[in-house]
Amino acid sequence: MKEIKIGEVFEKEIEVNDCHLACNVGSGDVAVYATPMMIALMEEVSAKCLQQFIDKDMTSVGTCISSSHVAATPKGMKVKAVAKIVAVEGRKVNFEIRAYDETGLIGEGTHERFILNRDKFHEKAQAKLRR
Template sequence: MVIIGTKCQIQQKVTEEVTAAAVGSGLLPVFGTPFMAAMMECAAMTCLQEFLEEGQGSVGTHLDITHDAPTPIGMTVTVEAEIRDVSENGKMVVFDVRAWDEKGPIGKGFHTRAIINNERFLSKCNAKLEG
């Protein structure tokens, strides 16, 4: 059973490889929004993982975030995901997500993940390759 209030944090040092300029989402050497979004999804996935049964996984279905402040190369970004809500059938999980660096908040929002059966999900996905 997924427990509301469960939290998970992850960190990443900002290097040239995770800048807006490197990913093409901007031209400046600052922490890129796509990398912040990926960190938010990763924190949520990691948070949910302990509640999953053998053969289950989770996939992101919605991400609604703001990136409110820049972070330069050399600083560390911390992201936290906290389980806020679980659907009645227990398959959809909503997370509050937030990000900050050593100087304060840089982003926030919410993220939804669906709990899936890995084998069934991959089978459905790979069926797209057939005729």
């Protein structure tokens, strides 16, 4: 594993379409960018930011996320999520996360990920089926 760099940033931009709308994902009845979709994008950019530092047999899983969603975004607008590594404690990595649409900030918060061995994690999860 490479040394994880505090301050490393990763971002991704999407265009809001029907599959991202609150009325289509069950998080409300309005045709605006859904909070769960914003959080999923924030988690995706955090995972991708961290992936460059870890070995191929390792992965990271989200263990905690705290986020606000402060502005509505209509279908057709672009949304960008940004993750920044702010702390590393052993295998625990903390991120500052933000999301913007074309007019400004729409959400922000913190996210924690834990680095682990992919195969061992999968085996442990699958063992629940054998109980």
